[in-house]
Amino acid sequence: MVQGPMEPSLRSQANTTEATIEVNVNVANFSTFERKKRTRTEKRIVELKATLEKTFEQSVMCNLYPRTVIQVDIHVLAQDGGLLAGMTNAMTLALIDAGIAMYDYVSSVSAGLHDQTPLLDLNSLEENDMSAITIGVVGKSEKLALLMLEDKMPLDQLESVLAIAIAGSHRIQDLMDTELRRQGNIRASKMTQS
Amino acid sequence: MILSPAERSYLYDSLIQKPTIRPDSRAEHQMRPLEAKTSFLPGSNGSARIRLMDGSECIVSVKAKVVVAAKEANLIECDVDVVGFRDNSNFVSNLKFNLTNLLQQNFPSDYLRLTSKYSFKLFIDCIVISHSSYPLTLISLTSYLALKTTKLPLLVSETNDEEIAELPTFSDDWDNAKPIADYFKGKGKEFQPPIFITLGYVGSNLIFDPSVEEEQVLENGLIVTFYNNKVITPIANMNLAVNSNNSNFKGLNQTAIIKSIQMGNKFGGAIIRALDALIEQDDDNDAIF
Numbered sequence: 384m385v386q387g388p389m390e391p392s393l394r395s396q397a398n399t400t401e402a403t404i405e406v407n408v409n410v411a412n413f414s415t416f417e418r419k420k421r422t423r424t425e426k427r428i429v430e431l432k433a434t435l436e437k438t439f440e441q442s443v444m445c446n447l448y449p450r451t452v453i454q455v456d457i458h459v460l461a462q463d464g465g466l467l468a469g470m471t472n473a474m475t476l477a478l479i480d481a482g483i484a485m486y487d488y489v490s491s492v493s494a495g496l497h498d499q500t501p502l503l504d505l506n507s508l509e510e511n512d513m514s515a516i517t518i519g520v521v522g523k524s525e526k527l528a529l530l531m532l533e534d535k536m537p538l539d540q541l542e543s544v545l546a547i548a549i550a551g552s553h554r555i556q557d558l559m560d561t562e563l564r565r566q567g568n569i570r571a572s573k574m575t576q577s
Numbered sequence: 578m579i580l581s582p583a584e585r586s587y588l589y590d591s592l593i594q595k596p597t598i599r600p601d602s603r604a605e606h607q608m609r610p611l612e613a614k615t616s617f618l619p620g621s622n623g624s625a626r627i628r629l630m631d632g633s634e635c636i637v638s639v640k641a642k643v644v645v646a647a648k649e650a651n652l653i654e655c656d657v658d659v660v661g662f663r664d665n666s667n668f669v670s671n672l673k674f675n676l677t678n679l680l681q682q683n684f685p686s687d688y689l690r691l692t693s694k695y696s697f698k699l700f701i702d703c704i705v706i707s708h709s710s711y712p713l714t715l716i717s718l719t720s721y722l723a724l725k726t727t728k729l730p731l732l733v734s735e736t737n738d739e740e741i742a743e744l745p746t747f748s749d750d751w752d753n754a755k756p757i758a759d760y761f762k763g764k765g766k767e768f769q770p771p772i773f774i775t776l777g778y779v780g781s782n783l784i785f786d787p788s789v790e791e792e793q794v795l796e797n798g799l800i801v802t803f804y805n806n807k808v809i810t811p812i813a814n815m816n817l818a819v820n821s822n823n824s825n826f827k828g829l830n831q832t833a834i835i836k837s838i839q840m841g842n843k844f845g846g847a848i849i850r851a852l853d854a855l856i857e858q859d860d861d862n863d864a865i866f
Contacts, residue, residue, distance in 0.1 A: 412656060413621055413638040413702050420656075422664075456660055458704060460636065461620050 402448035406435045408470070410459040415507075431467055435474060438519055438529040442475075444484040453483060464506035465493045467517045467531055476559060487522030490556035491529060494518070494548035496536055501544040503551045516544060520552035579821075580793050589794040589825060593780025600790060606844040608786040611718075613852075615726040615859050623727025623757075627719045631788065634706040635715045637723040639699055643745060646696035652686035653677075654698065657716065659705040668819060672713055675773065675800070676703070676720065678811070683771040683804050688760050691745050692736050697729060709789040710775075711817040713800060717773040718852065724770045725856055728754040769849065771804035774841060775817060778833050779825075783840055792818040797829045799837045803845035808838045 397403070408428050410421050421428065435457075443453070455477065457470050471491035478485060495505045495515035505515050514536045519529030536544065580588065591598040597605050611629050618624035623639035646652070657673040658664065680701065689697040701723070703716050730747035731754060748754075761768040777787035777795040787795060798817035802809050814829050 407660075409658070409660070409704070411638070411658075411702060411704060413618070413640050413700070416620060418640050418642070418700050418702075456706075458636075458706065460638075461618055463620075 397450045397452075400449055401445035402443070402451045402453050404436050404439050404443060404445070405452055405454045406432050406439075406474070407454070407456045408432045408435070408459070409457065410462070410466075414459050414462045431470065434467065434529065434531060435470060438471065438489060439474065439478070442485050442487065442489050442521060442528055443478065444486060447484050453478075462507070464508075464510045465504055465517070467491065467529075468493045468504075468519075471517075471519050471529060472555060472559065476563065479563060487524075488556045488559060489519045489521060489528050490552040490559060491517060491519040492548055492551040492555055494544050494551065496540050496544050499540070501540070501547045503547050516541075516548065518545065518548045518552065520549055520556070523553060523556065525549055580790060585794050585825075588790060589779070592784070592791065592794065593782060595782070597779075597782040597784060599784065601788065605782060605784050606840060608714075608848065609788065613719075613722055613855050613859070615722050615856055622729060623723045623725075625719050625722035625726065627715060627722070629715065631709050633708045633710070633712065633715055635708070635712065635719045636704045636706065637716070637719040638702045639720075639723045639727045640702070641697045641699055641727070641729055643691065643695055644698045645694060646690060647694070649696070649698055651681050652689050652696055652698050653680050653684055653701065655680060655701045655703070655720075657703045657705070659712065660707060672716060675713060675811075675813075676701075676716060679717070679771050679773065679802060680720075683802075683809065685761075685766070688757075688766075691732055692734075695745050699724075699727070710787060710792055711798070711819065713773050714775045714786055717771075718848075721770050721772050721849075721852055722856060724757065725768070725853070727757050729757060729760070730754045767805075769805060771802055771809070772845075772848065774801045774803055774845060774848070775799070776801060776837050776840070777817065778829065778837075781830075781833070783833065783837055785840075785844065787817060793821060793823060794825050795823065796825050796827050797833070799829075799833070801837050801841045801845075803841055803848070806846055806849075808841035808845065812837070 408431050410428060412418055412420055455474055457474065468491040471489055475489045492503060493505055493515050495502050495509060495513045497513050514534045516536060517531040518527050521528045588600060609629050611627050613625060613627045615625045618638055621638040622641045624637065626636045628634045655673060655677040657669055657676060659669050662669050691697060701720055703720060705712050705716065708715065732745055733748050734743060734746040758768040775786060776799040777784045777791055778797040778799060779795050784791065795817060798815050800813045800815065802811055812834065816823055816826050
């Protein structure tokens with residue numbers, strides 16, 4: 384859920400030149416197979432939140448909304464791998480839906496390396512077993528807005544993994560674009576009818 | 578403060594009329610329109626989402642786990658999470674206590690017993706994504722839907738394990754899973770989880786499900802519990818306008834409590850019937866969007 388751009392609750396939070404993006408990540412207790420209580424201050428969640436904030440500070444045209452806060456609440460209801468990728472894509476779509484100006488899509492996907500074979504979009508079993516990176520690509524370029532590696536990956540293999548991940552992200556961007564246009568057309572037709 | 582003194586006075590005067598005049602032209606016993614979806618979470622035994630027309634939204638998931646019954650104090654555990662409030666804040670603790678207390682006291686958890694040793698334990702997690710009025714009714718209606726649509730896997734091992742100590746085994750086929758209601762039918766009982774109804778009291782009128790504007794001018798708020806086609810305890814009163822100094826707030830006349838029980842008995846059944854109809858009409862389309 385995106386709220387804003389709005390007046391910040393504390394004046395000290397306001398940045399006179401650009402908007403502040405504030406992300407709240409809420410991973411539900413029941414999202415994984417085994418129910419587990421999570422707190423908002425868990426290290427991993429704090430890191431995800433900071434990663435998302437940094438990524439989108441670059442992709443949103445923050446200079447258009449000075450002295451405001453854009454607050455994004457993310458609820459993870461079910462997860463089976465690709466947590467960060469899913470959150471990034473959802474946040475891109477939500478920001479676009481909220482009509483906030485962005486330079487381009489940020490599309491994200493995870494990729495792993497099994498022996499010599501790069502694999503795209505791992506589920507949680509695969510994620511536990513092999514090293515995985517999550518990348519976020521800006522638009523159709525090969526620019527990375529986000530790169531997250533939680534374990535190790537051999538440097539000589541990194542390029543092939545990145546290649547498959549970038550290709551995957553471009554595909555996801557196409558899918559997001561089609562869906563957005565479809566939803567947009569539905570709304571436009573509703574407006575003309577009424 | 579969401580209303581100016583003039584607006585408060587106008588709203589208060591219209592609410593104390595006989596019959597009451599509500600700003601959205603609802604009748605005194607009418608709830609706000611809502612939209613619901615059930616069984617959409619793939620990893621939960623039961624789930625439901627309710628959205629109200631003012632943008633309030635609540636998601637409830639029910640997850641079951643096999644536990645050793647003797648080691649558990651309660652076979653039901655509830656958790657409430659409200660966006661924008663700390664988990665240990667008064668507001669959230671109150672909601673959580675109300676819901677936990679209600680279900681632990683009025684849910685016949687004997688029916689969750691699998692064998693003499695093992696039992697199901699239900700974890701009910703509620704997330705209130707956004708709310709404007711006091712969200713207790715919203716949470717309890719959503720948990721009603723979630724519990725009603727909860728499916729538990731079919732037990733294939735023996736129910737009597739006094740001699741042989743074995744873990745219960747279940748059918749691998751999820752299509753064989755049975756809703757909780759079926760466990761009750763075998764024992765000749767209808768399964769109907771309890772719900773909360775919030776009522777506002779203003780100038781000897783009682784109004785169902787007050788909206789956020791109405792909450793600001795209420796003289797008192799009542800929370801009534803409805804279970805098995807009648808009003809039961811706990812019946813509580815509270816100031817529904819949280820974080821706002823409600824200047825109209827005053828003590829509760831005892832006739833209001835009697836009237837609230839009468840109204841609850843009269844209209845509570847209709848709410849339950851509406852929710853049941855909603856479950857039946859819900860299509861099997863898994864998407865929640």
